[in-house]
Amino acid sequence: MKKVLVLDGSTRKQGNTSILIEHFLNGAKCNTDQIDHVIAKDLKIDYCNGCLRCNLIKRCSISGDDWNELSQKIAEADVLVFASPIYFHYVTSPLKLIIDRFRSLVHVQITEQSVKHTPWQKWNKDFVLLLSMGSSDDSDAQPVLDLFEYMKEVMGEENRLHVIKATRLAVIKQITKTEEELHQLYKKLSIPEYLAKDDVTKNQLILQECANLGATLTS
Numbered sequence: 388m389k390k391v392l393v394l395d396g397s398t399r400k401q402g403n404t405s406i407l408i409e410h411f412l413n414g415a416k417c418n419t420d421q422i423d424h425v426i427a428k429d430l431k432i433d434y435c436n437g438c439l440r441c442n443l444i445k446r447c448s449i450s451g452d453d454w455n456e457l458s459q460k461i462a463e464a465d466v467l468v469f470a471s472p473i474y475f476h477y478v479t480s481p482l483k484l485i486i487d488r489f490r491s492l493v494h495v496q497i498t499e500q501s502v503k504h505t506p507w508q509k510w511n512k513d514f515v516l517l518l519s520m521g522s523s524d525d526s527d528a529q530p531v532l533d534l535f536e537y538m539k540e541v542m543g544e545e546n547r548l549h550v551i552k553a554t555r556l557a558v559i560k561q562i563t564k565t566e567e568e569l570h571q572l573y574k575k576l577s578i579p580e581y582l583a584k585d586d587v588t589k590n591q592l593i594l595q596e597c598a599n600l601g602a603t604l605t606s
């Protein structure tokens with residue numbers, strides 16, 4: 388049975404990111420009960436302080452926070468989901484704290500041309516990005532996509548990356564709003580109201596895509 392770990396970067400409960408996760412997990416639950424949903428902001432994760440000792444001791448030298456337990460769960464997961472609203476073209480800060488601690492999972496060698504990351508252990512995982520955005524244009528998510536393209540390759544050539552981006556979602560629960568509710572909202576936010584009709588369909592399709600991906604990756 389596949390193990391699923393969700394690293395949830397959202398800063399609000401019941402937001403659009405939570406709804407994307409809920410649909411993904413509903414799909415996953417058809418095939419597995421090995422599901423862990425971790426809310427990043429509820430963990431105690433200290434900042435990576437750049438001591439670089441991990442290059443020598445092959446683990447993070449920081450003790451007394453939740454990283455040890457979390458890194459164990461990360462290592463065991465078959466499907467590793469990073470879910471976040473896009474904040475200033477990136478993931479939120481609680482999730483970024485976790486990502487920085489991934490430094491301890493790799494050896495870093497500075498070469499003449501660049502820097503080489505070599506994992507202590509190669510992975511064979513499905514990486515999933517569930518991203519919720521306010522913009523109508525998904526290009527704000529590009530820095531996150533670039534990072535994860537790089538990360539899944541660094542962690543081993545067998546890894547796969549799956550991305551779902553949900554755009555034009557400014558307010559809480561917007562992804563589940565009806566056409567009438569979207570109409571009123573768009574009027575208030577000065578978004579062209581004619582977009583409401585197609586957006587309801589688009590949002591439903593995205594949620595279905597989340598459920599399908601959850602089911603597919605755990606089958």
Ligand SMILES: Cc1cc2nc3c(=O)[nH]c(=O)nc-3n(C[C@H](O)[C@H](O)[C@H](O)COP(=O)(O)O)c2cc1C
Pocket residue numbers: 397398399401402403404405471472473474475476477519520521522523527556557558559560
């Ligand atoms: C501080 C902040 C920064 C944001 N930056 C961006 C951004 O760069 N690009 C974008 O498309 N949306 C941006 N947004 C909008 C959120 O990504 C969007 O509303 C998202 O759906 C919120 O997800 P949630 O409901 O799970 O909290 C920002 C929102 C906040 C509060």
